[in-house]
Amino acid sequence: MADVARLAGVSSQTVSRVSNGFPGVTEDTRRQVLAAMRELGYRPNSAARALKRGEFRTLGVITFSLSTMGNIRTLEAIATSAAQHGYAVTLLPVAVPTQDEVNGAFSRLGELAVDAVIVIMEIHLLDAATVSLPPGVQVVVADSDAGDRYTVVDTDQAGGARDAVRHLLDLGHDTVWHLAGPEGSFAAQRRANAWRDTLTAAGRVPPPLVRGDWSAESGYRAGLRLADEPDCTAVFAANDQMALGLLRALHERGLRVPGDISVIGFDDIPESASFLPPLTTIHQDFAEVGRLCVEGVLSKMRQDGEGHGTTLVPTRLVRRESTGVPGRDRRGEESRPPFLPDA
Amino acid sequence: MADVARLAGVSSQTVSRVSNGFPGVTEDTRRQVLAAMRELGYRPNSAARALKRGEFRTLGVITFSLSTMGNIRTLEAIATSAAQHGYAVTLLPVAVPTQDEVNGAFSRLGELAVDAVIVIMEIHLLDAATVSLPPGVQVVVADSDAGDRYTVVDTDQAGGARDAVRHLLDLGHDTVWHLAGPEGSFAAQRRANAWRDTLTAAGRVPPPLVRGDWSAESGYRAGLRLADEPDCTAVFAANDQMALGLLRALHERGLRVPGDISVIGFDDIPESASFLPPLTTIHQDFAEVGRLCVEGVLSKMRQDGEGHGTTLVPTRLVRRESTGVPGRDRRGEESRPPFLPDA
DNA sequence: CCAGTGGATGTTTACGTAAACATTGCCTAG
DNA sequence: CTAGGCAATGTTTACGTAAACATCCACTGG
Known part of the structure; x- marks a missing residue:
């Protein structure tokens, strides 16, 4: 200089x-x-600048290895939105989702050049970890509940699940089966709860819950089971990957979708428009989630914010070809090639 | 203190x-x-530390919005590997892949707290950009060629494509069609070149190249065209997403895979094991690419490195159920339900 | 018994920047 | 014509750390 x-x-x-x-x-x-x-x-020299100004203009993002598409999209939106506010984004990868690893990430955080943190993580791993947070570092959490303890931004899981179930009921199905995500996941839990509540509110009897682990493979296994349930005409899969596996299993068992069984997913990953048949699903606006995370954490920094609360980002039903009116009893009536889209 | x-x-x-x-x-x-x-x-205080030490212990990663799964996996591996070396990772998102945006990212880079940069990007957008690189900031490039000007780490695109083609030839197919990625992509170009070279070397006539844009949707459109080519018994899709669309199109046209047409993909995304049928594909080791990027850039920093060169990461053929012996002429011979895995 | 040695600790300084305060010089109002 | 004011610019200082150098002290060997 x-x-x-x-x-x-x-x-x-x-x-x-x-x-x-x-x-x-x-x-x-x-x-x-x-x-x-x-x-x-x-x-x-940004180091000198940060030293003098007392801030780094950098946000930290803690997340499990970028496993799910949702986290990735959110991260992407966070990075873009942060850049627009003149902030950089530093990644704090957590290899495995154990308490130890999370604690480690948070303690490393203390020495890291970061003004605030956005955590994309289930809340239950966070509790013991945040005690070691440096004072003055604000936190916003995505993909979680517990809005009373942290500021939370998340997709409206319950609303999306409700829309999915209602869509199938509106088509005339008596009830809707649910292929849920793993027990440990709050997102999975909330989707399952909303599924059950919506059915109950509509006066239907919720069938037994089928459990998967988000993977297409687990959806395939669940699909083999569901294919043997003669009453099953509609399935709400908690994510698109499991829906993919489900479609494969139903297909192998000679069941038509949506002719025999309607399937709806959750997430709207890009590929789902090209599934066999194209998947009706609940679209999540991850970009909005990421944007709101950044806005939230920046506003908390400005006002040394105390107020916690949850911001829900609405979902949108994307209707494609995997859902239709019930008709499993018609199986075998027609001889048209299976799986041809009804449209 | x-x-x-x-x-x-x-x-x-x-x-x-x-x-x-x-x-x-x-x-x-x-x-x-x-x-x-x-x-x-x-x-x-990491700012003071960095000021005193003259280094940030931070790597910058420039990449287009985390669009492709490959980039994401690579980024993830970079973050993990960097953490093991005591380095943090800062994200430099580039919204749209234009020269202006890239230049902008590189100039922002100058003021950023970063010791070195890893670029996950096609090389041709890099040329005008790197002139503005601060001196002393080393660069390693993934997903590109031009090893003479930069240090490059990449998947062995040509080797993988060759293995894909050979696999289909070994099964007895006369020739192999290719559903290529977009023209602008070097990865697509190298896969296409290797496909053509392998066929030529084996004394086969390369069919006309079919062009897609990496998306499942483009694979679907290409699939509709290929379904009308009576000579087509084997297709090498340049990525798994396009293979997915391809499978859907063939299915709609009543063609069995692999009974009538064998399909092989590239990437081995997690979902491909659950396609209909499960997809034979070329597995890329993105984790290794990311790891080598970090190692490379760190070693260049240590020795103020001049030497450029390309490191190729080998691929691996993952055989699933979408490839088999040729048999399109047998279409209609049997009445078994289409698409049931042959195994 | 003393010089010499080396380990443990303290003191000084500089890293590059920006806030706070100081100075300059020109312009305007009285 | 001059005091006062204001815009433009300069000077000083501190941010928190770690390298370089300085000091202290206990112990060893002759």
Whole structure:
């Protein structure tokens, strides 16, 4: 900086003013300084800057190895949104979702150049961890509940699940089976609860819950079981991957979708439009979740925020070809090639 | 730090020594300092640290919005591997893959707290950009060629494509059609070139190349065309998503896979094991790519490295049920339900 | 008994920046 | 014509750390 000042014939403070876009600098002087900066290839040293300003302009994101598409989309939106606010994003990967690993990530965080943290994680792993949070570091949590203890931004899981169930009921199905996510997942739990509540509210009897683990493989196994349930005409899968496996199993058993069984997913991953048949599903707006995480954490930083609360991002039903009116009893009536989209 | 020193009854320098694990501190003193650190909740200030040391212990990763699964896996591996070396990872998202955006990312980079950069990007967007790289910032590129100008780590695209084609030829197919990725992509180009070369080397005539854009939707459209090619008994899709769309199109046209047409993909995304039928594909080791990127950039930093070169990460053929011996002429011969896995 | 040695610890300083305060010089109002 | 004010710019200082150097002290060997 001193070199630039010398070359431009000004003081280093003036260089600082120019590089930060502060007022009170003649247009002439500004130009000269900029020229000198270019000539010397000057780059402000961000370490010194952070030291002086007391902030890093950086957000940390803690997440399990980018396993699910939802986390990835959210992360992407966080990065983009942070960049728009002049913030960088530092990744804090947690290899395996154990309490130890999470604690480790949080303690590393203390020495990390980060002003605030966004956690994409189930809440129950967070409790013991946050005690070691450096004071003044704000936290926003995505993919969780517990809005009373943290600021939470999440997809409206319950609303989406409700829409999925209602869609199938509206089509005329007596009831809807549910292929749930793993027990440990709050998202899975909330979707399952909303599924049960919606059925009950509509005066239907919820069938036994079928448990998967988010993977297509687990959906396949569940599908083999469901294929043997003669009463099953409609399945709400807790995510699109499991729906994919489900479709494969039903297909192998010679069941038509949606002719014999309607299937609806959750997430709306890009591939789901190309499943066999294209999957009706609940679209999640991960970009919005990420954006709100950044807004939330920045606003908390500004007002040293105390207020916690949950922001829900609405979902949207995307109707494709895997859902239709009930008709399993018609099985075998027609001889059209199976799985041809009804449309 | 001064407070800790006072509480522990030592000098700040001794605190520094303890916090950096330097030798020359009595076990007694160390314990006292550590106790004081805990009591005061001391965290070393990473800005001051970076300022003093002249390095940030941080790697920047520039990539287009985490669009493809490959990039994500690579990023994940980079983050993990960097953490093991005591480095953090900062994300530099590029919204749209235009030269302007890339230049912007690189110029922001100059002010960013980053010691080195890993670029996950097609090379041709890099050329004009790197001129603005701060001196001393090393670069490693994934997903590209141009090993003569940069250090490059990439999947062995050509080797994988060759294995895919050979697998189908070995099964007895006369030739192999190719559903390629978009023209702008070097990965797509190299896979297509290797496909053509392998066929030529085997004395076969390469059929006309079919172009997609990586999406399942484009694979579907291509599939509708290929279904009308009576000579087509084997297709090598340049990625699994396009293979997915391809499978759907063939299915709609009543063609069995692999009975009538064999399909092989590239990438081995997790879902491909649950396609209809499960997809034979070329597995990419993104974790290894990411790891090598980190190793490469760190070693370049240590030796102020000049040497460029390309490191290729081998692929692996994953045989599932979408490939088999040729048999399109047998169409209609049997009445078994289509798409049941042959095994 | 003393010089010499080496380990443990303290003191000084500089890293690059920006806030706070100081100075300069020009313009305007009285 | 001059005091006062304000815009432009310069000077000083501190941010928290760690390298370099300085000091202290206990112990060893002659």
